[in-house]
Amino acid sequence: MSVRRGTNLDRVGGFNDAVVLDAIRRSTRLSRVELAEVTGLSGQAISNITRRLLEAGLLRDAGRQRTSGLGKPRTLLELEPAGQYAVGVHLDPAVVTVVVLDLTGEVIARRSVGTPHADDPDVLIDRIAATIEDVITEAAAPRDRVTGVGIAAPGPIDVERGVVVDPPNLSAWHLVPLRDELRERIGLPVLLDKDVTAAASAEKWAGGGGSFVFFYLGTGVGAGLVIGDEVVRGSSSNVGEIGHVIVDPDGPVCYCGRRGCVGEASQPRYLVQQAMQTGVLAQGIDLDDRGAVDAAFARLCSEAEDGPGLAREIVAVLAERIAKVVEDIANLLDLERVVFGGPHWEQLAPLLGDAVRAALEERFLVRSVHPFEVAGTALGVDVGAIGAASLVLDQTFSPNPSVLLPDRELVGER
Known part of the structure; x- marks a missing residue:
């Protein structure tokens, strides 16, 4: 991700403070000379800004940086975690x-x-x-x-x-x-x-910039978008409502009245119901009891991971549905990767990641220009x-x- 450039014109104090903080965050530690180089600000402006940020407790000294030749060692600056x-x-x-x-x-x-x-x-x-x-x-x-x-x-x-x-x-x-x-x-x-x-x-903040879709798997599904290092929000900040993309015309009836919406077809409740109907799970699970459904869903995922069988087939169909949605988004927007996360991702990760990756290998249209990566969030279940x-x-x-x-x-x- 590129560092924003500051400006030496008047009337930009707050803007330049943020430029300096952002540059240090991205690089972990920088000297004042390096800050001037990456931000385009003058040495005097950098001195004023860093003094102010040190006094405010947002920056701290991080030791000395040896320089080549006889130059004086430079003081490195880093963020003050407790700032x-x-x-x-x-x-x-x-x-x-x-x-x-x-x-x-x-x-x-x-x-x-x-x-x-x-x-x-x-x-x-x-x-x-x-x-x-x-x-x-x-x-x-x-x-x-x-x-x-x-x-x-x-x-x-x-x-x-x-x-x-x-x-x-x-x-x-x-x-x-x-x-x-x-x-x-x-x-x-x-x-x-x-x-x-x-x-x-969160993914962007953690260093995962570029252009990607975050595919959220929880009680429902959704998609967050980052394009060119910028989070896309849409005209009313409601981008990513993908739950009603139809992936199976013969699938379950959604509350919207149509059949096979990916949100409904990906819900743990529906997958557990399928598992009961095929004998993978015992009958009698209360599908209106969230705790019971979550526990049954965990058992389904565990059995699917154990090897081939009906449980694995249920998850494979889920992977195909999700891959269809990801494929459409990735091809439409020429994305670099999909990042999966959400409360149910960790349970599905051992199977879903490879299955989606395989499904997309031949369906990403510009694969001859650049690859399309399938990954899970590095931030765990707390990503939201x-x-x-x-x-x-x-x-x-x-x-x-x-x-x-x-x-x-x-x-x-x-």
Whole structure:
């Protein structure tokens, strides 16, 4: 990923601070001379900015860098991990995950709690607020250094109003003002984004730039997009609603009224139902009991991993459905890779990754120009929550060109 360039014109103080922080984050450690080279800022501007960031506790000295010849060793600068913290919340219909990241993006505390089966918004928001307070305490993060809370929620959402609209697997949630309700309870700034967008942002934050699709496998499915190192959000920040792409005209009836939507055909509930019908799993599993379905789904995945048989065939059909969707997205947008993640990815990874890779080998249309990679997230099951927190940190690190507009009263670097 390329480092943004700063500018030596007036009225750009905040922009240049972010340019410097972002350059150091990407390289881990840089000297002031190297910062001037990669950002295009003058030596005087770099001195002013780094002094300010050191005083603010966002940077720290990281030792000396030997130079060739007789030159004086250069002082290296790195991020101060305790300079800022961000909280990330991932709201999934089955589980709520809360993490705290330090300024370098490391997870320093986490906790998961089950989503109440009643789905009552007030009950769940109270539980989220209490969990946030517990995790901040566990992280020993000073309150005045907690920048804010990011929430990754299933779509559709209204980002402008901070509202969760009508998530298909949270039946009681209709136009819930989650952002404002949570802000009232915890007294911290809160931002809301889609779960798949947050996950894609997390992958980008961790160094996985370029052009890729993040395929989310949870209670539902979704796709987050990064193209040319930029997270794609769409006109209303609801990009990635792929759940109603039809992959099997004879498949299960979706709540939308059509058959074979990939979201419905990929749900653990449906796969467990198939396993019962074919005798892979014993009859009597309550398909309306999330805990029972999750346990049965884990057994199905384990049996599929053991070897050929009906369980493996169920997962192979799932892989084909998913590959069809990934194929269409990758060919349409000329992507470099797909990254899989979400609560159910780890259980499916031993089989799904290879099966999808094999299915795509002959169907990626520009494979003679560049390969198409299939990978699992390196961030584990917490990728949604990490992504939500990284969206908060991103406000610190991502230079915003809007500060260059002439109606802003900013202090320029001299």
